[in-house]
Amino acid sequence: MCDPSDSKFEAGLNSQLAGWSVLWGLPGFEKRLELTFSRRFRISLGRCASAVGEIRLAAFLREGPAELLTEALCHEAAHAAVHALHGRGPKPHGREWKELMRVAGFEPRARIPAILLEGVAPALQTERARGVWVHRCPVCHASRTARTRVSRWRCSNCRKNGLDGRLIVTRVDGPASAEGMS
Numbered sequence: 001m002c003d004p005s006d007s008k009f010e011a012g013l014n015s016q017l018a019g020w021s022v023l024w025g026l027p028g029f030e031k032r033l034e035l036t037f038s039r040r041f042r043i044s045l046g047r048c049a050s051a052v053g054e055i056r057l058a059a060f061l062r063e064g065p066a067e068l069l070t071e072a073l074c075h076e077a078a079h080a081a082v083h084a085l086h087g088r089g090p091k092p093h094g095r096e097w098k099e100l101m102r103v104a105g106f107e108p109r110a111r112i113p114a115i116l117l118e119g120v121a122p123a124l125q126t127e128r129a130r131g132v133w134v135h136r137c138p139v140c141h142a143s144r145t146a147r148t149r150v151s152r153w154r155c156s157n158c159r160k161n162g163l164d165g166r167l168i169v170t171r172v173d174g175p176a177s178a179e180g181m182s
C-alpha cells in the first residue's frame, strides 16, 4: 500500500489488535495475525481462519461507521485468540470467545443487528429495497409472503369451508435478516 492514508488506517487497526492482545494475555499476538479486506463479502462482515490467524473483513466496512469495523475486527481476532489460548475445543461463539469480547469492551454478540448494517452492507440494502408481498386472508388471517404479487393464490382453509378465499395483498419492506459474522 503506498497511499499514506491507507497505511495510517492500517496502523490504527494494528494498534487496536495490539491492545486487545495485551488484554487477552497474549502480548504481541497481533504480529501473528494477518488482516485483509475482501470485496467478496456481500452481507457477511468477516471470517477468520483461526489456526493460521488469517482475518478477512468485508471491504465495505472501511466506508462504514468505525465502531462497526472495530467490532468486526475484534470479533474475528477473538476467534484466533481462542484458538491460541484453548486450541480447537471451544465452540465458535462459546464461553471462551464471549469472555474475550467482554474483556475487550464489547457485548459478545455473534451477529450484528441488521439495523446497524443499513447503508453499510450493499447487499442488505438491495434486499430491503426489494421488499416482500404479504398475502393475507381477511377471514382466518393466514398469510404467505412472496417476492412478487401472486394474484392466483387463495386461502385453502377458507376454500375448504366454502368461501372464495380471496387474499389481501400488501407490500412491506424486506426482511430485516440479521447479518452475519463467523
Ligand SMILES: [Zn+2]
Pocket: 137, 138, 139, 140, 141, 142, 155, 156, 157, 158, 165
Ligand atoms: Zn382463510
Ligand SMILES: [Zn+2]
Pocket: 075, 079, 092, 093, 110, 181, 182
Ligand atoms: Zn464469529
